[in-house]
Amino acid sequence: MNGLMEISSPELVRQARAALGSRNLVLVGLMGAGKSAIGRLVAQALSVPFVDADHEIERVSRMSISDLFARYGEDEFRALEARVMKRLLRSGPRVISTGGGAYINERTRRHIKRGGLTVWLKADLDVLWERVNKRDTRPLLKTENPKQTLENLMNARYPIYAEADLTVLSRDVRKEEVVEDVLAAIASTIGK
Numbered sequence: 668m669n670g671l672m673e674i675s676s677p678e679l680v681r682q683a684r685a686a687l688g689s690r691n692l693v694l695v696g697l698m699g700a701g702k703s704a705i706g707r708l709v710a711q712a713l714s715v716p717f718v719d720a721d722h723e724i725e726r727v728s729r730m731s732i733s734d735l736f737a738r739y740g741e742d743e744f745r746a747l748e749a750r751v752m753k754r755l756l757r758s759g760p761r762v763i764s765t766g767g768g769a770y771i772n773e774r775t776r777r778h779i780k781r782g783g784l785t786v787w788l789k790a791d792l793d794v795l796w797e798r799v800n801k802r803d804t805r806p807l808l809k810t811e812n813p814k815q816t817l818e819n820l821m822n823a824r825y826p827i828y829a830e831a832d833l834t835v836l837s838r839d840v841r842k843e844e845v846v847e848d849v850l851a852a853i854a855s856t857i858g859k
């Protein structure tokens with residue numbers, strides 16, 4: 668979906684935009700949750716800039732995420748991710764879609780908590796699997812049983828994603844519906 672999205676309620680957009688103020692909206696969650704796809708649409712609805720942290724990491728390193736993992740390993744990737752996130756969080760408002768492991772890393776999570784309003788896009792295993800099994804660009808899923816790996820990641824990570832300020836269910840419905848749920852969740856923080 669690349670065209671302009673139909674948001675049913677301009678009032679909802681207005682409330683969400685007012686609630687966000689100058690903060691960054693930071694989307695967290697597992698691979699396939701829709702952080703990139705939904706984040707782009709939420710930014711468009713709110714008329715604020717959108718940044719995808721994975722793309723930003725690829726841009727500054729001039730390498731793909733897969734190559735970064737293969738050449739330098741996960742620890743180096745996480746250190747780079749933490750630096751990029753810290754910089755992205757310095758000014759707002761914008762919508763920042765994180766990589767799936769960003770919020771799990773303690774250092775990066777600290778930066779995020781300081782600099783943004785966080786939304787966990789939560790999805791169940793089958794929805795995630797349906798979405799991620801079409802591409803093999805995710806280094807952590809290059810295992811013998813990637814669906815099992817995804818389930819293990821869910822079990823390990825869901826308690827940490829649950830620390831996010833807001834949770835929205837990313838389910839098998841039109842993206843616009845999930846976008847509206849995100850806007851409603853942001854709007855609900857007004858005055859808090």
Ligand SMILES: Nc1ncnc2c1ncn2[C@@H]1O[C@H](COP(=O)(O)OP(=O)(O)OP(=O)(O)O)[C@@H](O)[C@H]1O
Nearest residue numbers: 697698699700701702703704766767798840841842
């Ligand atoms: N509500 C939805 N309905 C249908 N498809 C969706 C929905 N949300 C996301 N998708 C699709 O699922 C796929 C994965 O989504 P996306 O790339 O946004 O996930 P992500 O959370 O950014 O994952 P990663 O952490 O790997 O970057 C994309 O092809 C996207 O278009």
Ligand SMILES: O=C(O)C1=C[C@@H](O)[C@@H](O)[C@H](O)C1
Nearest residue numbers: 698721732766767768805806
């Ligand atoms: O869940 C994860 O740890 C990752 C998710 C992707 O967004 C990338 O940031 C990378 O593949 C690692």
Ligand SMILES: [Mg+2]
Nearest residue numbers: 702703721764
């Ligand atoms: Mg993404």
